Each structure stands twice: as C-alpha cells, then as structure tokens.
Amino acid sequence: MFSLVTSNLSFSYKDSNTISNVDLKVESGQVLVILGPNGIGKSTLINCLSGVFNNYHGSIKLDGDELKKISSKELSHKLALVSQGVNINTNLSLFDYLLLGRSSFHSIFSQPNKIDEELVDKVIDRIGLDDLRSTSLQNMSGGQKQLASIGRALVQEPKLLIMDEPTSALDYKNQVKVLKLVKRLSDQGIAVVMSTHDPNQATMVASNVGLLMSRETYHQGSTEEILNDEYLSKLYQTPIISTFNEVLQRNVFGIGMG
Amino acid sequence: MTEVSKFFFGNANSATKLILNLRFIRIIAVILVGAGLSMAGATFQSVFNNGLASPNILGVSTGASVGAAIAILNNAPIYIIELAAFVMGVVTVVLTLVIDSFLHSKSSIGLILSGIIMSGLMQSILGSVKYVADPEDQLQSIVYWEMGSFMKVDKQALYSVGPVIIVGIIFLLVTRWRLNTLSLDLATVKTIGINPRLNRNVMIAFATLLTAAAVCLCGVIGWIGLVVPHISRQIVGDDNRYALPMSAVVGSVLLLISDTIARSISVNDIPLSIVTGFIGVPIFIFILIKGRNIGV
Numbered sequence: 001m002f003s004l005v006t007s008n009l010s011f012s013y014k015d016s017n018t019i020s021n022v023d024l025k026v027e028s029g030q031v032l033v034i035l036g037p038n039g040i041g042k043s044t045l046i047n048c049l050s051g052v053f054n055n056y057h058g059s060i061k062l063d064g065d066e067l068k069k070i071s072s073k074e075l076s077h078k079l080a081l082v083s084q085g086v087n088i089n090t091n092l093s094l095f096d097y098l099l100l101g102r103s104s105f106h107s108i109f110s111q112p113n114k115i116d117e118e119l120v121d122k123v124i125d126r127i128g129l130d131d132l133r134s135t136s137l138q139n140m141s142g143g144q145k146q147l148a149s150i151g152r153a154l155v156q157e158p159k160l161l162i163m164d165e166p167t168s169a170l171d172y173k174n175q176v177k178v179l180k181l182v183k184r185l186s187d188q189g190i191a192v193v194m195s196t197h198d199p200n201q202a203t204m205v206a207s208n209v210g211l212l213m214s215r216e217t218y219h220q221g222s223t224e225e226i227l228n229d230e231y232l233s234k235l236y237q238t239p240i241i242s243t244f245n246e247v248l249q250r251n252v253f254g255i256g257m258g
Numbered sequence: 259m260t261e262v263s264k265f266f267f268g269n270a271n272s273a274t275k276l277i278l279n280l281r282f283i284r285i286i287a288v289i290l291v292g293a294g295l296s297m298a299g300a301t302f303q304s305v306f307n308n309g310l311a312s313p314n315i316l317g318v319s320t321g322a323s324v325g326a327a328i329a330i331l332n333n334a335p336i337y338i339i340e341l342a343a344f345v346m347g348v349v350t351v352v353l354t355l356v357i358d359s360f361l362h363s364k365s366s367i368g369l370i371l372s373g374i375i376m377s378g379l380m381q382s383i384l385g386s387v388k389y390v391a392d393p394e395d396q397l398q399s400i401v402y403w404e405m406g407s408f409m410k411v412d413k414q415a416l417y418s419v420g421p422v423i424i425v426g427i428i429f430l431l432v433t434r435w436r437l438n439t440l441s442l443d444l445a446t447v448k449t450i451g452i453n454p455r456l457n458r459n460v461m462i463a464f465a466t467l468l469t470a471a472a473v474c475l476c477g478v479i480g481w482i483g484l485v486v487p488h489i490s491r492q493i494v495g496d497d498n499r500y501a502l503p504m505s506a507v508v509g510s511v512l513l514l515i516s517d518t519i520a521r522s523i524s525v526n527d528i529p530l531s532i533v534t535g536f537i538g539v540p541i542f543i544f545i546l547i548k549g550r551n552i553g554v
Contacts, residue, residue: 099438104450
C-alpha cells in the first residue's frame with residue numbers, strides 16, 4: 001500500500017502564499033480532492049507535495065521516506081505532476097510529448113527505446129487519444145491537452161498522481177472525460193491528489209476531501225463528513241446550498257447570491 | 259582524393275596545395291560553422307522555448323566578438339582569442355539571463371529584451387575597442403570579425419578551432435532528446451526527474467561554445483542560427499531527435515551557398531552577413547506569414 005502523509009507541513013514564500021500546518025493523507029486507490037478558493041495556496045500545496053518546492057517545513061512522507069531526501073530521479077518514478085494542460089506550450093506531437101515522461105529512465109546521452117515507445121502507445125490508448133498520436137499539441141483543444149498532460153504523467157508509471165486544477169479550464173464534456181479517467185486510474189490502484197474549486201467534482205470522484213479553509217487551516221475527512229453546506233459556505237464565503245439529486249444519486253451544490 | 263589526403267599529411271604538390279588551400283579548407287570551415295551555428299540556434303530555441311532565441315539575439319555573438327576584439331587589441335595568439343571569445347560569450351549569456359530574471363516577465367519577450375540590451379552594451383564596448391585599435395592592422399581584423407567572412411580561414415585556424423566545433427556538434431547530437439524535455443515548463447521538468455537548471459546550463463554552455471568557436475573562425479554571421487532551425491522544423495517536425503541533425507545539414511548547405519555567393523559576386527569577397535541577411539530575411543518573413551507558432 002503506497003501512501004503520502006504530511007504532518008505539520010508549512011511553506012512560505014518571501015512575500016505571501018503561505019500555507020501552514022497541513023496534515024494530509026492519501027493511499028493507493030484513493031482520490032483526495034483539495035478544495036479551496038482562488039489564491040488560498042492550493043498550487044503552493046501541490047508544488048510542495050510534488051517536490052517542486054522542497055524547502056518546506058514539517059514533513060512529507062512517501063511510503064515512509066521523507067520526500068526531501070528522495071533523489072529527483074527516484075521521486076519521478078513514484079509520483080508525477082499533472083500541470084494545467086492549457087499551459088503546455090510545445091509543438092511536439094502527442095507521441096513525442098508523452099515520450100518525455102521516460103526522460104529520467106535514461107541518461108542524458110541516450111535515446112528512448114522500443115519498450116518506451118510501446119508504453120507510450122499503451123498510455124495513448126488508455127487516455128483515449130489514439131487518433132491524435134502524431135498531432136502537434138499546439139493543434140489540440142484544452143481538453144485534449146489536459147488528457148495529454150495526464151498521459152505524460154502516466155508514462156512515468158507513478159504510484160501517485162498529483163493534479164493541479166485539472167478541470168478548471170475545461171467545458172463540461174471535457175471535465176467529465178478527465179474525471180472519468182481519474183476514477184479509472186484510482187480503481188487501478190493509483191493514488192490521486194487533485195485540486196479544484198468545484199465541490200461537485202469532489203462528490204463525483206473523491207474518496208476523501210481536504211478543505212484549505214485559510215492559509216493556516218486544513219481539514220481532511222471523508223466526502224460525506226466534509227462536504228456540507230456549512231463548511232463550504234465558510235470556505236468560499238458565499239452561501240452554498242446542497243440538494244440531493246434523485247437522478248444523479250448524489251448531492252449537488254448550488255451557489256446562492258447572498 | 260589521394261591528393262586531398264596527401265594535402266592533410268603535408269606532402270601534396272604545390273598546384274594541389276594551392277587549390278586545396280583556397281577551396282577545401284574553406285569548404286570544411288563553412289560546413290562546420292553552418293552546422294554549428296544552426297545547432298546552437300536550435301538548442302537556444304528549445305532551451306528557452308522561444309523561437310526568436312538565437313546566438314545573435316541573445317547577445318552571444320556580439321559578446322564573443324568583444325572578447326575576440328580585446329584579445330586582438332592585445333596581439334594575443336589564436337588560442338587566447340578563442341578563449342576570450344568563449345569567456346565573453348558566456349559572460350554575455352549569463353548577464354542576459356540575469357537581466358531577464360530581474361524583469362519578472364511572464365512571457366519570453368523579457369528574454370529577447372535582455373538580449374537586445376546586452377547586445378547593445380556589447381556593441382558599445384566593441385565600438386570603444388575599435389576606437390582605440392591600431393587602424394593599420396588591428397582595426398581591420400576587428401571589422402573583419404564583425405561582418406563575418408571565411409576569406410582569412412587557413413589550415414592553422416581550422417585545425418585549432420575545428421575540433422572545438424566538432425566536439426560541440428557531437429555533444430549536442432548525442433544529447434538532443436534531452437532538449438525536448440527542457441522545452442517544458444520548469445516544474446514539469448523537475449517532476450519528470452530531470453534537474454532543469456543543470457541540464458539547461460550544460461546545453462547553454464555547449465551552444466555558447468559552438469557560437470564562440472564559430473565567431474573565432476569567421477566572425478559574426480547573422481541569421482543562420484535563427485532561421486535554419488525553423489526551416490528544419492518545417493521539414494521534419496519539432497522533435498529535436500530529427501530537427502537537430504536536420505539543422506546541421508540545412509545550416510551547412512545554406513552557408514555553403516551564401517559563401518559561394520559572397521566570394522563570386524564581386525572581385526573581392528563581400529562580408530558574409532550581408533548575404534545571409536538577404537537570404538535569411540525573406541525566409542523568416544515567409545515562416546512568420548505561414549503562421550508557425552514560434553513560441554513568443
């Protein structure tokens with residue numbers, strides 16, 4: 001059982017964007033959705049968890065090992081970061097872009113081999129973009145780019161996938177595509193951490209939810225116990241009202257006008 | 259061919275020597291410089307993920323020629339001129355990057371601006387060096403350096419600088435896949451398990467080395483490093499595993515054509531940058547009109 005556990009995690013920039021005392025936990029097969037308003041530090045948290053910022057305080061344990069002490073090469077075989085697809089700025093084809101996930105499996109002087117290429121083809125199949133194998137990322141829609149970004153992460157064969165607002169720039173159809181993929185990946189045993197500001201997405205995929213209430217307060221619990229109107233209204237400082245939808249068989253969150 | 263091999267071992271007859279001295283050495287130098295500058299340009303464009311990055315725009319070429327000019331001013335031997343060109347090329351790139359980091363620019367325009375600033379500064383320094391140079395011989399050498407020409411390239415120059423260019427070309431060729439990784443954003447490169455800073459710096463160092471070596475051999479040649487990578491990517495796509503070797507080939511051919519024009523158009527050689535400009539500008543305009551994403 002693979003696990004990511006933080007205790008007393010804090011991080012501060014020189015000016016702002018501080019987070020403190022985050023105690024978070026996620027295991028294989030679970031999806032932890034981190035909710036919070038814009039600018040509260042979700043991205044900072046994501047960057048700490050994925051090893052991009054490693055001058056944090058407190059501890060982040062990956063399978064019991066302190067994240068800081070794991071070499072970046074080894075880390076890349078354990079966890080992968082899915083950046084926001086809209087920000088990908090490359091003319092590479094989907095295939096060549098995904099292949100980059102194999103970089104740390106090779107020295108600087110070597111080239112990808114057949115095994116890498118077969119793996120990439122499998123992943124392209126898994127993310128459902130077979131038709132776009134040789135299409136340049138520049139010519140893809142936001143949704144396709146987001147799936148490509150997840151694909152690049154999967155090529156690293158990670159045990160943990162960390163996603164920074166993977167659905168924020170997507171329309172409903174593409175949001176569902178990404179969320180379905182997330183669900184499938186967790187069913188296959190991958191641990192997923194994703195941030196979003198939409199509680200409805202949490203009810204669709206999350207096993208656990210973390211609320212970044214303020215820079216100092218983080219609550220984590222099961223979806224049922226955390227996703228209630230009181231917490232969410234406080235979190236977004238806007239009235240949020242949930243109703244049970246018979247057709248969807250789950251709670252749907254609506255925004256009040258105050 | 260046997261005459262050619264004799265030439266390199268120093269026992270050819272004088273007629274062969276003359277022809278080969280005039281032509282063969284020059285052709286080899288042109289091929290090496292064309293390939294080197296183009297690969298340096300392709301490398302800069304990938305590392306900075308910016309289609310406008312090139313040895314000239316980043317200020318490397320002007321910086322290197324300042325180094326060379328200062329060395330010439332002190333009547334230094336060729337290897338010191340080379341070293342000075344390399345050191346000043348690196349200094350210029352580093353300063354360009356430092357200025358860029360101060361600009362906090364979110365787009366790559368910051369890098370281009372910094373390059374223009376550093377090029378401007380290096381131009382002024384070069385101007386000052388020219389002002390104090392001995393007009394009889396030093397000034398002439400410096401001006402020659404500034405405009406680019408293969409006229410003065412001889413066996414000795416090729417033997418001393420050629421190996422440096424070959425090493426640079428080989429290094430960039432064997433590491434070319436890594437360039438693809440480096441064109442991604444920093445956070446992603448890091449989580450892919452690659453040290454972005456170290457890898458970038460190594461690539462920048464070798465591209466700078468190639469540029470500086472080329473500047474030592476034939477002075478500053480414009481447009482090749484900027485335009486050739488774009489032509490190559492039009493042909494084979496953006497994957498550097500193919501684009502980099504293609505850049506080497508296209509760069510060599512284009513520079514050979516330019517050099518042939520430069521030495522045949524009038525009785526005396528005309529400076530090469532004039533020819534590469536006339537060829538490069540229309541090609542670049544064409545690429546821009548075709549709407550290629552050049553990452554700016």
